[in-house]
Amino acid sequence: MKDRPRIQDFDWPMLAIVGAISGVGLLEIYSSTHASAMAGMQWKQLIWIGVGLAGMFLIASIDYHTLLDQALPLYVFGVVGLLVVLAIGLTHLGAKRWISIGGVANLQVSELMKLIIIIVLARYLSEVRTDRLTLRDIVKITLLTVVPVVLILKQPDLGTAMVLVPVAVVGIFLAGVEWKHLAIGVILLGSLVPVAWHMRTHLKPYQQQRIETFLHPEEDQRGAGYQILQSEIAVGSGGFWGKGFGKGSQNQLGFVPVRYSDFILAALAEEQGFIGVCVVLLLYLGLILRLVDNAQKAKDRAGMYVVMGVTAILGFHVLVNASMVIGYMPVTGIPLPLMSYGGSSTAFVFLALGLVMNVRMRRFVN
Amino acid sequence: MAPWNVNDQRIPQGRLALVSYMSVALVVLLLVGFWKLQVVQSEHFSDLAERNQVRSIPIIAPRGAMLDREGRVLVDSYPSFSILLLRDDPRAVEKSLPQIEEGLGISKEDLKQQLEAARSEPKFQPIVIKPAASDADIAFVESHRADLPVLELMMVQRRRYPHGEMLANTVGYVGEVSPQELDDSNGRYRPGDIVGKAGLEKEYNEQLEGTDGMRRIVVNSVGKVMRTLDNVEAIPGKPIQLTIDYDLQSVADADFVGKEGALVAMDARTGEILAMVSRPTFDPNDFAIRIPAKEWAALNSDPETPLLNRAIQAQLAPGSVFKLVEATAMLESKAIPANFTVYCPGYATFYGHHCDHAHGEVDLHRAIVSSCDVYFYNVGKLLGIDRIDQYATGLGLGHRTGVDLPGEEPGLVPSEDWVERVYHHKWYPGSTISVAIGQGALMVTPIQMARTVAAIASGGRLIPPHLLKNATGLNFGSFPISDDTVKQVTDGMWGVVNEPGGTTLGLVKLQNIDFAGKTGTAQIESFALQNKLGKKLKENGWFVGIAPRRNPEIVVAALVQGAGWGSSVAPIVRDVVKAYFDKKNARLPQQANGGSAAPSGAASEGALAATAVGSHR
Numbered sequence: 001m002k003d004r005p006r007i008q009d010f011d012w013p014m015l016a017i018v019g020a021i022s023g024v025g026l027l028e029i030y031s032s033t034h035a036s037a038m039a040g041m042q043w044k045q046l047i048w049i050g051v052g053l054a055g056m057f058l059i060a061s062i063d064y065h066t067l068l069d070q071a072l073p074l075y076v077f078g079v080v081g082l083l084v085v086l087a088i089g090l091t092h093l094g095a096k097r098w099i100s101i102g103g104v105a106n107l108q109v110s111e112l113m114k115l116i117i118i119i120v121l122a123r124y125l126s127e128v129r130t131d132r133l134t135l136r137d138i139v140k141i142t143l144l145t146v147v148p149v150v151l152i153l154k155q156p157d158l159g160t161a162m163v164l165v166p167v168a169v170v171g172i173f174l175a176g177v178e179w180k181h182l183a184i185g186v187i188l189l190g191s192l193v194p195v196a197w198h199m200r201t202h203l204k205p206y207q208q209q210r211i212e213t214f215l216h217p218e219e220d221q222r223g224a225g226y227q228i229l230q231s232e233i234a235v236g237s238g239g240f241w242g243k244g245f246g247k248g249s250q251n252q253l254g255f256v257p258v259r260y261s262d263f264i265l266a267a268l269a270e271e272q273g274f275i276g277v278c279v280v281l282l283l284y285l286g287l288i289l290r291l292v293d294n295a296q297k298a299k300d301r302a303g304m305y306v307v308m309g310v311t312a313i314l315g316f317h318v319l320v321n322a323s324m325v326i327g328y329m330p331v332t333g334i335p336l337p338l339m340s341y342g343g344s345s346t347a348f349v350f351l352a353l354g355l356v357m358n359v360r361m362r363r364f365v366n
Numbered sequence: 367m368a369p370w371n372v373n374d375q376r377i378p379q380g381r382l383a384l385v386s387y388m389s390v391a392l393v394v395l396l397l398v399g400f401w402k403l404q405v406v407q408s409e410h411f412s413d414l415a416e417r418n419q420v421r422s423i424p425i426i427a428p429r430g431a432m433l434d435r436e437g438r439v440l441v442d443s444y445p446s447f448s449i450l451l452l453r454d455d456p457r458a459v460e461k462s463l464p465q466i467e468e469g470l471g472i473s474k475e476d477l478k479q480q481l482e483a484a485r486s487e488p489k490f491q492p493i494v495i496k497p498a499a500s501d502a503d504i505a506f507v508e509s510h511r512a513d514l515p516v517l518e519l520m521m522v523q524r525r526r527y528p529h530g531e532m533l534a535n536t537v538g539y540v541g542e543v544s545p546q547e548l549d550d551s552n553g554r555y556r557p558g559d560i561v562g563k564a565g566l567e568k569e570y571n572e573q574l575e576g577t578d579g580m581r582r583i584v585v586n587s588v589g590k591v592m593r594t595l596d597n598v599e600a601i602p603g604k605p606i607q608l609t610i611d612y613d614l615q616s617v618a619d620a621d622f623v624g625k626e627g628a629l630v631a632m633d634a635r636t637g638e639i640l641a642m643v644s645r646p647t648f649d650p651n652d653f654a655i656r657i658p659a660k661e662w663a664a665l666n667s668d669p670e671t672p673l674l675n676r677a678i679q680a681q682l683a684p685g686s687v688f689k690l691v692e693a694t695a696m697l698e699s700k701a702i703p704a705n706f707t708v709y710c711p712g713y714a715t716f717y718g719h720h721c722d723h724a725h726g727e728v729d730l731h732r733a734i735v736s737s738c739d740v741y742f743y744n745v746g747k748l749l750g751i752d753r754i755d756q757y758a759t760g761l762g763l764g765h766r767t768g769v770d771l772p773g774e775e776p777g778l779v780p781s782e783d784w785v786e787r788v789y790h791h792k793w794y795p796g797s798t799i800s801v802a803i804g805q806g807a808l809m810v811t812p813i814q815m816a817r818t819v820a821a822i823a824s825g826g827r828l829i830p831p832h833l834l835k836n837a838t839g840l841n842f843g844s845f846p847i848s849d850d851t852v853k854q855v856t857d858g859m860w861g862v863v864n865e866p867g868g869t870t871l872g873l874v875k876l877q878n879i880d881f882a883g884k885t886g887t888a889q890i891e892s893f894a895l896q897n898k899l900g901k902k903l904k905e906n907g908w909f910v911g912i913a914p915r916r917n918p919e920i921v922v923a924a925l926v927q928g929a930g931w932g933s934s935v936a937p938i939v940r941d942v943v944k945a946y947f948d949k950k951n952a953r954l955p956q957q958a959n960g961g962s963a964a965p966s967g968a969a970s971e972g973a974l975a976a977t978a979v980g981s982h983r
Contacts, residue, residue, distance in 0.1 A: 126374060174381050233418060236403040236411025253419050254587035274404040278397060285393045292386045301374040308385070319392055326399045 009361045010060075014290045018338060018353065021283050022049055025339030028268045031246045032259040041260055041341055048343045052350025059354030060361060064306055067355075071123035075144070078116040081109040082151035108344035110152045110160045115351055117164050118309030120144060121171045126302035131176045138181055141168050159332035162320075163313055170312035171305060227257040228327050234259075235269040235277075235326055242273025261340045262333060265325045280339075284318045294360050303359035310352040419584050420595060421518075423450075424556070427576025428523035430603035432537060432566065434612040435638075435835055441537050441567075443523040447499040449507060450492040450518040453484065462516050469506040469514075470496055484557060492518060494558040525560070525567075525654040532619050533610065535644035535675035536771065536833065538565020539653035563653070565675065566608070566833060568772050576603035607835040609638035617945040618643045621938040627906075627926040628676035628812045630831070631942050634820040634918040637829035637840065639769070641922075641942060644676040678767075678774040680925065681809040685886030685932065686737045686869075687819070687908045688758075688804030690855055693730060694822050695757035696745050697851040704854070705729065710740040734858030737869045737885060739803050746802025751793055754801055755781040760845040761818045762828050763810055768841070769831040777814055780807040804886060816923035819884070819910040822847060823856050823918050856915040859884050863911075863936075870933050874940040876913075879947050883911035883939060885932030904930040911939035913947070920946050 026049075030042040059067075067074075121141065128137055145168040152161040234250035243249070248270035250256050259267040269277050288311060295307040314337050321336040323329035335342055337349045403411065432441035449470065453459055459481070467474055472495060484493045496503060499519070507517045525540045541563040543555045555561065559578075562571035579600035584592045618629050618641040631641040648665055665673055674680065696702045712724030725738045733741035746754065758764060764779030778784075780801060782793040800806030810818075813831055821828045821843075828843030859882035862868040864875055869885045886908030907929030912918035922939045929935050 129374070131376070170385070174378050174385075176378070176381075229414075230418075232403060233411050233414045235400065236407050237415035238404055239408040239412070240405055249419050249584075250415055253584070253592065255415075255418050269400065269404065274400055277400045277404070281393050281396055281400075285389060288389045289386055292382055292389070296377060296379055296382050298377060299375070301376060304377050304382075308382070311385070315389060315392075319396070322396045323399070326396075326403055328399055 010357060011290070011294060011360050014287065017283055017287045017290065021287070021338045024280060025264065028264050028339065029260045029341050031271060032251055032264070032267045035252060038260065045341050045346065048346040052347045055347060056350040056354035056357060059351050060357035063362060064303060064355060064358045067119055068123045068302055071120045074116045075120045078113045079147060079151065082113060082148060085109050086151065086154055110155065110157060111344040111348040113148050113152065114163060114313055114348055117145065117148060117167050118306060118355065121167055122302055122305035122309055125171050125175045125305045128175055132178055133172060133175050135181060138172060141172060159334040162332065163316055163334065166312040166316040167309045170308055174305070174308055227331055230255045230257060231263050231266040231325050232327050234266040238270035238273045240274045242271050242276055245271055247271060261342055262321070262335055263325060264339050265322055265336050269325070281322065288315050291356060294356055297363055298359050299363045307356050307359050310356050313352065314349065421583050421585050423518065423520060423581045423583065425579035425581055425600045426522045427578050427600035428602045429525060430574040430605040433605060433607045434610045435608065437607070438612045439528065440533060440608065440610065442526050444526050446522055446524040447504055448494045448520045448522045449496040449499050449503060450520050451495045452492045452516045452518055455516065459516050462514050465514060466517065469510065470503055472496060498524065527650045530649045530651060531647045533615060533642065534647045534650050536565050536642045537650065538567040539563055539650035540567050541653050565771060569770050570606050570834070573606055574603045577601040608833050609640065609835050610833065611640045613949055614942055614945050615641040618938070618942050621941055625926050626670065626928060627924065628680055629922065629924040629938065630677045630813045630816045631920060631922040632816050632820065632829065632831055634824060634829065634912060634921040637831045639831055639833050642677050646670050646672045648672045675771065676925070677812045678769060678771055679811065681775050681777050681811055682906055682925065683808055683888035684804040684810045684815055685888030685908055686804055687815060687884050687886035687910050688808065689734060689737065689742050690819060690822055690884050691758050691761055692742055692745055692749070692754065692802055693734060693855050693858065694761070694847060694851055695749055695753055697854060698757065698847060699749065699753050701753060702745060702748050708741045708744050710738050730854060731858050731861060735861035735865050735868050742802050743799050746798050751782060751798045751801065755779055761821050762843070763814055763818055767813050767817050767831045769813055770833050775811055777811050778807060778809040805889060812923045812925045815908070815910050816921045819912060819923065820918060820921040821845065823852060823912050823916060825849065825852050852916060856882055859912065860915045870936045874936045876940060876944055879943065880914035881911060881940065881943055882913070882915035883909055883936060885909050885936060887932045904928040907932045907935040909935040909939045911943055913943050
């Protein structure tokens with residue numbers, strides 16, 4: 001047993017996978033934007049990756065138990081932050097998601113909230129000493145999750161709000177759930193469907209539009225359905241081998257919507273074909289499996305919950321984003337981790353991976 | 367929060383393993399999804415990708431020009447721009463409408479109407495919303511490429527009629543293809559295509575219109591043209607050369623200013639139409655761009671029917687010109703002796719008809735020269751309607767001449783059969799007397815009259831009137847007439863022009879030209895038309911002239927409605943005939959010098975032959 005985490009205990013294989021995915025992402029961002037007014041975007045993304053890496057080492061250096069000790073203050077901070085966003089946040093594209101920090105960087109509090117919910121739920125679940133969650137525990141976990149979810153929905157940002165849910169679901173599953181509770185949950189969710197259907201008129205017009213479009217994409221080929229259709233066209237026309245780097249017509253001519261960010265997988269699918277998609281999805285699978293492996297090797301349950309919280313969020317991101325690109329899910333604005341261009345989301349992924357490193361480095365430490 | 371269990375080391379390995387398997391399963395599912403799009407449906411999406419970025423813009427083939435017999439331009443085309451509205455995105459179209467209305471100055475109703483009309487067409491078919499774009503319109507489209515991607519410019523060839531009203535009824539006009547024509551074309555036409563609608567434009571539409579080409583361009587997502595993929599060049603329409611002689615046409619046209627009627631001048635040997643006039647008329651340039659509905663309705667409902675080509679569509683009584691047919695029938699049938707004479711007291715009545723002048727003892731020659739009705743009443747009575755019908759029909763009346771123009775009318779030669787068929791009663795002998803002087807139910811068109819008179823003067827050779835130079839497969843008809851008959855009738859016609867007592871009063875004599883003709887003055891029986899026009903109509907004047915008198919080179923038939931007297935029409939015909947020979951004689955010295963090197967051998971031959979006859983006179 002050692003008393004200090006060592007650099008050798010870093011998960012180098014995982015970092016290699018992360019590096020590979022980020023590299024593919026940078027290349028595809030370059031390919032998508034080099035011939036447009038946005039040329040040079042990959043360098044900005046590279047800076048964000050650097051910042052993220054620094055953040056990762058920083059967060060890895062603070063013992064996760066210390067972070068978990070601060071669960072309550074962090075939760076309060078996050079919720080208040082979300083309230084502040086709603087009150088005075090910057091409005092961009094019809095949604096309030098950013099707080100201006102000293103006028104320099106715009107912080108997306110909801111990204112921070114993802115980290116906080118991982119820590120908060122890990123803390124709560126690690127306090128459960130039985131192998132079966134009581135109904136009371138489940139209700140508490142649900143409430144802890146629902147508050148930020150509702151606040152983020154208010155921004156409105158359906159995508160990020162949804163991302164918090166799998167942390168709770170995976171957590172509850174790992175903590176042990178009774179069949180009857182599972183049944184109750186399923187029934188409750190089932191009974192929510194008609195309610196949700198009734199409530200759909202209370203959604204924002206663009207959300208209604210997205211759902212409508214998802215259900216009937218062919219009816220509106222230039223509106224919201226346009227995005228899904230164009231994405232499918234890019235993916236489908238890529239074929240098995242792809243059209244080649246920088247040669248995807250849908251991508252290069254701008255038919256793929258936000259091709260450097262949310263739809264970067266469509267751009268890649270067009271240029272690198274099914275083969276390219278296989279490589280990328282297998283890299284992600286490798287990352288997930290490596291994360292689960294880290295969870296299995298965690299020193300304690302708290303560490304395991306932290307790692308699996310990260311796993312749940314990243315896995316959900318990949319699942320939803322890839323499904324959206326091939327038209328299996330509506331457009332929700334969930335980026336593909338490590339590949340999609342974007343400061344806050346990239347930083348989040350590295351910070352989340354920092355938590356995983358944190359746990360891994362301390363598995364042999366007393 | 368309560369103190370928490372730091373050292374709880376129960377890791378749920380089984381459940382974690384389950385999460386791993388789940389992850390593998392989900393990735394496999396995703397890969398199946400990608401496989402379906404990228405491998406199974408790859409071709410379908412490649413098609414869509416192609417359609418996304420490739421836009422096909424038609425290149426309109428220029429319509430062939432129409433030239434006169436000497437190659438002078440009568441009708442041509444010039445390049446211009448049309449503005450297309452791309453309709454494959456209804457929402458974008460809807461959004462853009464207000465901006466388009468303002469920028470291009472098209473009224474909201476007009477736009478709505480055009481969109482409505484194109485509703486049933488496939489969405490990828492653009493519609494022409496502005497057929498003749500001004501420089502400002504083009505600039506507007508160019509500068510709004512990004513925010514109005516629904517607009518596109520298309521180069522088109524617009525029809526131009528440099529001489530405006532001259533020859534308008536003959537050349538016709540072009541217009542947008544009608545829904546009916548669109549259906550019948552088996553996909554050859556697209557909505558908005560320009561086709562010949564009337565006259566020669568319609569008759570020779572196939573030669574004149576070329577084959578449209580197609581330019582395929584790659585556009586980006588906001589409609590900006592990135593590059594051209596390929597061009598399928600348009601195949602221009604073929605020009606057609608007409609038999610029309612611009613010089614003669616100008617002379618005839620000038621004489622018809624302010625008049626109502628028609629003129630046909632033909633080469634009496636070949637049937638080539640040298641000039642064709644119909645008045646009142648219209649300006650076909652008005653049709654070259656989409657004609658506003660109001661103007662179109664006005665042209666169509668105008669009681670003076672400017673769209674009617676009177677040269678081939680006006681069916682009217684020929685009046686005394688018909689006496690030439692009767693004279694021929696009398697001489698050829700031998701039913702009446704050639705030296706048959708009648709005493710014309712000027713007041714004899716035949717079934718209510720009388721003669722205006724007391725001509726005294728009249729023979730056939732005298733009867734033609736002074737157009738004695740009494741003489742021809744007697745001839746008609748003796749011939750009977752059957753013989754008149756036989757000769758009139760044989761000489762080309764009562765059926766179409768077959769001129770290469772759409773909508774020719776057949777005219778009418780009444781017969782006993784016809785009366786029984788249409789009116790269900792026996793032929794009244796009095797009707798024969800009317801027909802005998804070119805009245806009654808008898809109806810002819812100017813082009814028929816020209817052909818029939820030319821036939822009588824040429825021994826019964828019926829020429830095929832036509833407007834296309836170098837036409838092939840022409841059918842010459844034949845209704846043989848003896849030389850003696852030809853001589854007697856044409857001498858009479860010569861007398862009309864040149865002898866004292868002729869009905870032209872000696873006003874149209876031509877020096878050194880063997881000019882002959884016959885006047886006609888036809889009463890108008892259509893009271894309905896008089897009421898419609900709200901004025902008392904004067905009689906229609908006819909004159910059909912030939913030169914030289916036997917085996918003529920040129921025949922000119924002119925009709926002036928409301929002229930009152932045929933003799934007032936004769937000067938028009940004289941002018942055309944004179945212009946024909948003036949032009950020919952002016953060319954002669956050059957050809958004499960040039961010898962066999964003359965550009966047109968056929969023309970010089972004809973010219974020399976004509977001069978021989980002319981000097982012989």
